[in-house]
Amino acid sequence: MKPREYAIFLLSKREMCRAEMDKKLIKKYGASENFEELLDELEELDALSDTRFARAQVRHWVLTTRMGAMQMRQKLRQKGVKKEAIEAGLAEYADDEKVENATAVARKRMRDIVRKKPEMSEYEQKMHVRKTLQQKGFSYDETTNALDALAENE
Secondary structure (H helix, E strand, O other): OOOHHHHHHHHOOOOOOOHHHHHHHHHHHOOOOOHHHHHHHHHHHHOOEEEEEEEEHHHHHHHOOOHHHHHHHHHHOOOOOOOOHHHHHHHHOHHHHHHHHHHHHHHHHHHHHHHHHOOOOOHHHHHHHHHHHHHHHHHHHHHHHHHHHHHHHH
């Protein structure tokens, strides 16, 4: 199979960013070949798009992992996605969805803490929840809003 055919085969399975496609081609065909022309051609044909990949990843993560935008940004950067594509992907992650996801994570974490460490003070519980939310990539404002929503529901 030629590199072009292999690239199209890979893209038929799922979205990929340019850096990921480059790594897969190098792994299969070796580093001696230069795939820049092929990657440029695939981008011109709109078969390969970092922006579309970022949007798809963000949508997937919002629905499945409940992580914050900062963690998503970091993961996309690690995959080699360009900054503009990352920002375009994250633009579809609405503020109300961020707070909703943060609140769901906070509620679950609080339930776990109350069950496992009932002797812990309310302040310590909130600090543990805040720490969890920040580790999952939620901003200070999202974390605060989630804790406020949690307090309102008690």
